[in-house]
Amino acid sequence: MTTKSAAAAARATVYGYPRQGRNRELKKAVEGYWKGRVTAEALRATAAELRRTNWLQLADAGINEVPTGDFSYYDHVLDTTVMVGAIPERHRAAVAGDALDGYFAMARGTQEVAPLEMTKWFDTNYHYLVPELGPDSAFTADSAKQVGELKEALALGLTARPVLVGPVTYLLLAKPAPGMPADFEPLTLLDRLLPVYAEVLADLRAAGAEWVQLDEPALVQDRTPAELNAAERAYRDLGGLADRPKLLVASYFDRLGEALPMLAKAPVDGLALDFTGAAAANLDALASAGGLPGKRLVAGVVNGRNVWVNDLAASLSTLGTLLGLADRVDVSASCSLLHVPLDTAAERDIEPQVLRWLAFARQKSAEVVTLARGLARGTDAIAADLAANRADLASRADSPVTHDPAVRARASAVAETDGRRSPSYAERAAAQRAHLGLPLLPTTTIGSFPQTGDLRAARADLRAGRIDTADYEERIKAEIQEVISFQEKTGIDVLVHGEPERNDMVQYFAERLTGYLATQHGWVQSYGTRYVRPPILAGDISRPEPMTVRWTSYAQSLTEKPVKGMLTGPVTMLAWSFVRDDQPLADTAHQVALALRDEVHDLEAAGTSVIQVDEPALRETLPLRSADRAGYLDWATEAFRLTTSGVRPDTQIHTHMCYAEFGDIVQAIDDLDADVISLEAARSRMQVAHELAAHGYPREAGPGVWDIHSPRVPSTDEAAELLRTGLKAIPAERLWVNPDCGLKTRAWPETRASLEHLVTAARTIRDEL
Numbered sequence: 001m002t003t004k005s006a007a008a009a010a011r012a013t014v015y016g017y018p019r020q021g022r023n024r025e026l027k028k029a030v031e032g033y034w035k036g037r038v039t040a041e042a043l044r045a046t047a048a049e050l051r052r053t054n055w056l057q058l059a060d061a062g063i064n065e066v067p068t069g070d071f072s073y074y075d076h077v078l079d080t081t082v083m084v085g086a087i088p089e090r091h092r093a094a095v096a097g098d099a100l101d102g103y104f105a106m107a108r109g110t111q112e113v114a115p116l117e118m119t120k121w122f123d124t125n126y127h128y129l130v131p132e133l134g135p136d137s138a139f140t141a142d143s144a145k146q147v148g149e150l151k152e153a154l155a156l157g158l159t160a161r162p163v164l165v166g167p168v169t170y171l172l173l174a175k176p177a178p179g180m181p182a183d184f185e186p187l188t189l190l191d192r193l194l195p196v197y198a199e200v201l202a203d204l205r206a207a208g209a210e211w212v213q214l215d216e217p218a219l220v221q222d223r224t225p226a227e228l229n230a231a232e233r234a235y236r237d238l239g240g241l242a243d244r245p246k247l248l249v250a251s252y253f254d255r256l257g258e259a260l261p262m263l264a265k266a267p268v269d270g271l272a273l274d275f276t277g278a279a280a281a282n283l284d285a286l287a288s289a290g291g292l293p294g295k296r297l298v299a300g301v302v303n304g305r306n307v308w309v310n311d312l313a314a315s316l317s318t319l320g321t322l323l324g325l326a327d328r329v330d331v332s333a334s335c336s337l338l339h340v341p342l343d344t345a346a347e348r349d350i351e352p353q354v355l356r357w358l359a360f361a362r363q364k365s366a367e368v369v370t371l372a373r374g375l376a377r378g379t380d381a382i383a384a385d386l387a388a389n390r391a392d393l394a395s396r397a398d399s400p401v402t403h404d405p406a407v408r409a410r411a412s413a414v415a416e417t418d419g420r421r422s423p424s425y426a427e428r429a430a431a432q433r434a435h436l437g438l439p440l441l442p443t444t445t446i447g448s449f450p451q452t453g454d455l456r457a458a459r460a461d462l463r464a465g466r467i468d469t470a471d472y473e474e475r476i477k478a479e480i481q482e483v484i485s486f487q488e489k490t491g492i493d494v495l496v497h498g499e500p501e502r503n504d505m506v507q508y509f510a511e512r513l514t515g516y517l518a519t520q521h522g523w524v525q526s527y528g529t530r531y532v533r534p535p536i537l538a539g540d541i542s543r544p545e546p547m548t549v550r551w552t553s554y555a556q557s558l559t560e561k562p563v564k565g566m567l568t569g570p571v572t573m574l575a576w577s578f579v580r581d582d583q584p585l586a587d588t589a590h591q592v593a594l595a596l597r598d599e600v601h602d603l604e605a606a607g608t609s610v611i612q613v614d615e616p617a618l619r620e621t622l623p624l625r626s627a628d629r630a631g632y633l634d635w636a637t638e639a640f641r642l643t644t645s646g647v648r649p650d651t652q653i654h655t656h657m658c659y660a661e662f663g664d665i666v667q668a669i670d671d672l673d674a675d676v677i678s679l680e681a682a683r684s685r686m687q688v689a690h691e692l693a694a695h696g697y698p699r700e701a702g703p704g705v706w707d708i709h710s711p712r713v714p715s716t717d718e719a720a721e722l723l724r725t726g727l728k729a730i731p732a733e734r735l736w737v738n739p740d741c742g743l744k745t746r747a748w749p750e751t752r753a754s755l756e757h758l759v760t761a762a763r764t765i766r767d768e769l
């Protein structure tokens, strides 16, 4: 095929679309079903209507081939578990009783059985349910959902392509089922799984699928030769099937690396590749691999994970290069549009000019269509779109929102030493000991106290104008009084104000920093029926006035004990937002750090001796490819240090992270140079304490002794036992006593009891020393 005909055939497609509906109808229907207010039939009807609306919206926009099977009541990895019949033993009875209830039992658990574990989908904020497999796992094909949804789309007269999680990624995302050997590798089940995929593919073909997409994002991570071999075998097998649709193997979120030449040679009919961000390296790799002669290439040139308008001219140039490399080049977003909100048109509070810089799922689909048209018919065919796009990009580049000279001047004046604390840690520790006068094994909490329905109602009342700011603030003060008096009575050593004024640890700060935008309807699925509305970091960041000092000072005025100031760190402020793509993340983090540094300074000036800067997201934004990690950790730790280094030696800087696996970033944690770190540790029985010790971590640490993810109250003995385990790794002079994380999701009764037990346990152990 010549380049010219490859261009003329260019078509527009996407891999997936937001599931929730314009008004989060899916959330309402699913939650209604759980509460018994919506029947299964009504839920199914709502779901079918949402799918239909999405397909028609895509088709109206000019998408030539719509995805099917990407819809889910809860999670597409769980749907895959059902499709391959990998129902865990403990859920079989429920699934046999009623498929829908069994499905939700796997997702959420029931009184009797625990749900599947949930974890983040690659480096996104979407969570999937982790498949549980063991050496004896058997698979059986259940193609009903995939076939049914394909038929729905075909019945609308559309060209449709089913999208499935690929077999290699499915196994690589799985973990050993409870009770199975921890070193069991699910990928060893590949030969058992492939026949099931073959059956599903045959069913889809029989139902009218010309193409089927198999998503293999796991291949963009570092993979062992054995894993790559398994992938090669998988696609040799599936490609060799007689009765099969055409296969499109998709990858996204990063570059394919070693897997690219392998897949290029595999007997499949097409590859879908990401060409945005770090995945742009796919372009050169594809050329070096000799392109995809005889195959279809779907080019993900519209970023499916951010909210920014595409640079159409730049994308067209990438597409132009790709034309020489494949038989047929189609255009898509880089990944499913599940990761972005639905439609910018729903936003009324964002300035119209700024709104034009944004593209949500609906706008991104239109960009894909425009690019496919430009590729097929030449730039003249999209001249008006290109001109409008150029104007939008220029307005963004020139805007005072994105370019605040004062912020830029300050950022470039930062000296290397501004990000270094002095004196050394040892000297600081001595100064802090003298200044704070804390006992051995000091007790503290991570920041938030229960966010009661009352508090949320007060915030809703304020927003609706039912109460005024003064009323609201009285309400917050009353809460702080209660939190302080409880902590004093219980005998906690370093107190917190409880964060009652914060709706969310990122949003609260985003609302107070210049440069962030808030959306009204920018919902994105986090997991199941939980949707979040991430703030948009659009411009240069500055802090017009102190954000937290007032509440911390008020709390401090109520007690003689030290009250810890609480801030969200720069890396987390980026990780849980949509971040501008017009400058390096390092530069954006640097600006956020400077704004937070001012807050740290003001807290100290107001008499705060202990300041905690939370970085729970440090580990999760770690790049997927290890080659990119050092660069990331460099700027991430630098931003943290810039936030915290302006303080006196006797001001104690804390940080907090909540995840159990962090062996690969111990050095980075050390590089933060925080005086105290609190970590999640209760479930892993203090494993992190041992990892810190093995690294030679020299600072103070509080491995959590209360698992706050469950309403269970730990006994005094249990907490004491965990402390004894902790003491084997961390000496008493450096060990803190605290829960795993904040208490905002807990209720008061279990909070009271658990913290009392923690304090008693600390006292018991102090007596033993």
Ligand code: GLN
Binding pocket: 446, 447, 448, 499, 505, 566, 614, 616, 656, 657, 658, 741, 742, 743, 744
């Ligand atoms: N300070 C926050 C809180 O206590 C920390 C939350 C988090 O780590 N996710 O809620």
Ligand code: ZN
Binding pocket: 446, 616, 656, 657, 658, 740, 741, 742
């Ligand atoms: Zn936490």
